[in-house]
Amino acid sequence: MKLILSSSPHAHAKNSVSSMMRDVIIALLPAAGCSVWFFGMRAVWLIAVCIAASVVTEAVCRIAMKRENSIGDFSAVLTGLLLALNLPPDLPLWMAVTGSVFAIAVAKQVFGGLGYNPFNPALSARAFMLISFTGAMTTWSNPAGYESVTGATSVDAVTCATPLMFIKKGDVSQLTSLKSFLLGNIGGCIGETCAIALLIGAAYLIIRKVITWHIPVSFLATMFVFALFKGGVPPILHVLSGGAILGACFMATDYVTSPITAKGKIVFGIGCGLLTMCIRSGGGYPEGVSFAILIMNAVTPLINRYTQPKPFGRK
Amino acid sequence: MKTVKSSFKFHGGVHPEYHKDLARDKAIEAIPLPGTLVISMSQHLGAPAKCIVKPGDKVVKGQLIGEKGGFISANVHASACGTVKSIELKQGAAGGYANAVVLETEASDETAYMPPLDWKTATKEELLKRVEDAGICGMGGAGFPSSVKLNPPPDKHCEYLILNGAECEPYLTADFRMMLERADRVRTGVEIMRKVLNGPAVRIAVEANKPEAIAALEKAFADIEGNVEIVVLPVLYPQGSEKHQIYATVKRIVPEGGLPIEVGCVVENIGTVAAIADAVTLGKPLIERVTTVTGDGVNDPKNVLAPCGTRYEDMVAFAGGAKEDVRKVLSGGPMMGFNVADMSISTTKTTSGLTLLTEKSVFQYSSHPCINCGTCLRACPMSLNPAAISCAVESDDIAFAEKYGVMNCIECGACSFSCPAYRDVTQNCRRAKAAIRTRIAREKAATAAAAEKRS
Numbered sequence: 001m002k003l004i005l006s007s008s009p010h011a012h013a014k015n016s017v018s019s020m021m022r023d024v025i026i027a028l029l030p031a032a033g034c035s036v037w038f039f040g041m042r043a044v045w046l047i048a049v050c051i052a053a054s055v056v057t058e059a060v061c062r063i064a065m066k067r068e069n070s071i072g073d074f075s076a077v078l079t080g081l082l083l084a085l086n087l088p089p090d091l092p093l094w095m096a097v098t099g100s101v102f103a104i105a106v107a108k109q110v111f112g113g114l115g116y117n118p119f120n121p122a123l124s125a126r127a128f129m130l131i132s133f134t135g136a137m138t139t140w141s142n143p144a145g146y147e148s149v150t151g152a153t154s155v156d157a158v159t160c161a162t163p164l165m166f167i168k169k170g171d172v173s174q175l176t177s178l179k180s181f182l183l184g185n186i187g188g189c190i191g192e193t194c195a196i197a198l199l200i201g202a203a204y205l206i207i208r209k210v211i212t213w214h215i216p217v218s219f220l221a222t223m224f225v226f227a228l229f230k231g232g233v234p235p236i237l238h239v240l241s242g243g244a245i246l247g248a249c250f251m252a253t254d255y256v257t258s259p260i261t262a263k264g265k266i267v268f269g270i271g272c273g274l275l276t277m278c279i280r281s282g283g284g285y286p287e288g289v290s291f292a293i294l295i296m297n298a299v300t301p302l303i304n305r306y307t308q309p310k311p312f313g314r315k
Numbered sequence: 316m317k318t319v320k321s322s323f324k325f326h327g328g329v330h331p332e333y334h335k336d337l338a339r340d341k342a343i344e345a346i347p348l349p350g351t352l353v354i355s356m357s358q359h360l361g362a363p364a365k366c367i368v369k370p371g372d373k374v375v376k377g378q379l380i381g382e383k384g385g386f387i388s389a390n391v392h393a394s395a396c397g398t399v400k401s402i403e404l405k406q407g408a409a410g411g412y413a414n415a416v417v418l419e420t421e422a423s424d425e426t427a428y429m430p431p432l433d434w435k436t437a438t439k440e441e442l443l444k445r446v447e448d449a450g451i452c453g454m455g456g457a458g459f460p461s462s463v464k465l466n467p468p469p470d471k472h473c474e475y476l477i478l479n480g481a482e483c484e485p486y487l488t489a490d491f492r493m494m495l496e497r498a499d500r501v502r503t504g505v506e507i508m509r510k511v512l513n514g515p516a517v518r519i520a521v522e523a524n525k526p527e528a529i530a531a532l533e534k535a536f537a538d539i540e541g542n543v544e545i546v547v548l549p550v551l552y553p554q555g556s557e558k559h560q561i562y563a564t565v566k567r568i569v570p571e572g573g574l575p576i577e578v579g580c581v582v583e584n585i586g587t588v589a590a591i592a593d594a595v596t597l598g599k600p601l602i603e604r605v606t607t608v609t610g611d612g613v614n615d616p617k618n619v620l621a622p623c624g625t626r627y628e629d630m631v632a633f634a635g636g637a638k639e640d641v642r643k644v645l646s647g648g649p650m651m652g653f654n655v656a657d658m659s660i661s662t663t664k665t666t667s668g669l670t671l672l673t674e675k676s677v678f679q680y681s682s683h684p685c686i687n688c689g690t691c692l693r694a695c696p697m698s699l700n701p702a703a704i705s706c707a708v709e710s711d712d713i714a715f716a717e718k719y720g721v722m723n724c725i726e727c728g729a730c731s732f733s734c735p736a737y738r739d740v741t742q743n744c745r746r747a748k749a750a751i752r753t754r755i756a757r758e759k760a761a762t763a764a765a766a767e768k769r770s
Binding site for chain 1: 325326329331332485558562568569570571572573641642643644645649650651652653654655656672677678679680683684685686687688689690692696697698699700702703719720723726728731732733735736737739741742745
């Protein structure tokens with residue numbers, strides 16, 4: 001008998017980092033599908049290019065750092081997909097590639113790879129691109145003008161404003177119906193427009209216990225309450241517009257960069273919601289979700305320190 | 316007597332695959348007397364017993380061969396008739412060394428049991444003395460001497476006697492078979508313990524996946540008087556942990572670092588209760604127990620009644636022998652069992668099972684960095700932060716681990732079991748606990764030395 005010696009436990013739930021990442025990717029598929037529905041081949045190209053660039057960058061970095069290959073954990077695929085869904089439809093592809101390389105090389109691997117990065121890689125890249133390519137990152141087109149995947153119609157894309165731009169200007173009359181918000185037939189980043197698809201994905205993650213409800217609910221509820229007191233735009237439109245749902249359900253819930261306890265997650269979500277609304281109402285940009293989450297990422301270690309669980313039996 | 320459902324859920328817990336079907340339908344079977352028994356002087360928690368026999372001595376089954384070596388200690392008796400061949404330092408399943416009597420057995424019906432007692436007429440002191448003399452300790456795993464448990468300090472009163480029949484460890488079915496086949500002995504044991512503890516209420520805790528055991532207990536306890544309830548616990552690991560069982564049955568929380576008696580509870584394992592009945596009514600010391608020999612690595616999984624000191628190889632041979640591709644031998648089950656590589660280790664009063672796993676049941680892994688997912692926090696029944704503790708231990712920051720309450724860790728393994736990055740979380744907690752215990756012992760020794768210097 002050739003026996004193995006190890007410490008208990010000798011059984012495992014058979015879950016893994018890659019299965020959790022895979023679940024998040026599956027949860028993003030409805031939103032990715034909607035982005036293709038509304039923005040056609042542009043969305044397909046953006047998603048493909050971002051994922052490919054992320055995975056290649058990950059592999060090259062690991063070789064350069066003489067560490068084991070980590071593309072099998074699917075975190076690079078997820079970063080690429082999330083970044084793509086956070087980009088405007090007309091962005092030149094070389095910019096998307098630059099952003100993907102930044103996300104993996106600078107925001108993630110420089111710190112040691114998955115588990116060590118202090119900031120969400122996809123959001124870091126988006127912030128980097130917003131500063132570097134301000135014009136291209138803030139030019140939006142109406143979904144109606146895109147060639148569909150089947151190539152049926154071909155109309156030139158029409159530049160339009162996003163709902164948040166109207167909100168910023170206080171021009172509420174220009175806002176489209178609630179139905180358009182839910183279905184995603186509005187201007188915006190390719191993956192953030194369809195609220196229903198995003199919520200289906202979030203529900204899947206909560207049911208599969210990949211994420212908990214704490215961050216999404218506290219994040220969006222804080223925005224809602226803030227908007228309610230501020231008045232003007234109906235609060236529900238604040239929650240449904242821009243990257244709020246995508247950010248609250250898929251970016252703020254990133255394990256590595258968010259607090260570990262339920263209490264900490266609620267504090268984190270409230271912080272994200274408040275900052276988002278502050279930036280939307282008083283900041284220079286119409287949208288604040290990315291910056292809000294990044295700022296709260298920086299606060300995460302502090303939140304963790306003050307929200308430790310109390311051991312069973314401790315008074 | 317009534318049966319109720321537990322409505323108090325503790326935090327955390329996990330659902331491992333149970334694999335109890337391997338041995339649950341096998342009736343308890345006595346092993347033929349092995350030619351050699353290796354009887355350890357340290358089968359319980361606390362000081363090892365002092366060996367009082369020497370090589371060449373003839374001993375009779377039930378004869379005292381080791382005297383308890385301190386307040387927290389237990390007597391050891393010969394599990395069979397025979398001749399003492401040698402006294403050797405032997406390694407136990409948990410890795411520690413202790414003196415052991417190597418006994419060459421001979422088939423004989425002779426016994427040296429104590430005189431039977433009638434528990435109805437015997438005094439409390441007599442009963443307590445009998446439990447102590449019989450060397451009875453908790454048979455669920457920790458091996459805490461029962462005479463200490465049954466004799467709480469004068470300022471503490473036992474309000475609830477809780478019988479632990481959860482058997483939440485996967486694979487093991489020894490307690491299940493005891494409840495099914497020896498429910499009457501369990502009842503006698505309960506009545507004796509109730510008398511010793513001045514009539515506390517009795518709660519019998521059984522996991523819901525053992526309906527046959529619940530039915531057998533209901534039958535045996537049907538006409539018992541007083542406040543007795545069978546509490547059906549939800550199937551959740553580690554339901555058998557003392558602190559969690561107390562919470563699940565009577566909703567009391569044992570304070571940090573405290574014992575169950577501080578909240579008026581005494582918890583005793585099912586097998587131990589039956590052993591107490593045997594010690595009183597038959598005068599039989601604790602010299603044998605039921606051990607489940609199971610796992611996909613044995614040919615014929617069984618619940619084996621074997622004398623304490625039976626070598627693992629004899630146990631496995633009785634269960635049809637081991638399969639060729641066995642890769643792990645566990646003393647106990649897969650969640651808390653000790654991994655051993657030596658089949659000449661022998662059973663003790665606390666060996667509830669031997670689990671042999673083949674290649675396909677052994678989970679081999681390499682660890683990834685922690686991704687801070689919080690799965691271990693949600694699994695930890697002690698509400699600790701295993702992720703933070705584990706990372707701190709890996710950078711040798713034991714003080715951080717202590718501050719985060721690592722001494723509360725019950726080493727149930729729920730954190731490592733559920734970790735998607737396959738990190739050795741439980742092992743790191745264990746390392747921190749060992750380092751803290753060593754430091755405390757060193758500080759005590761230093762204080763004692765300083766005091767001596769002054770005088």
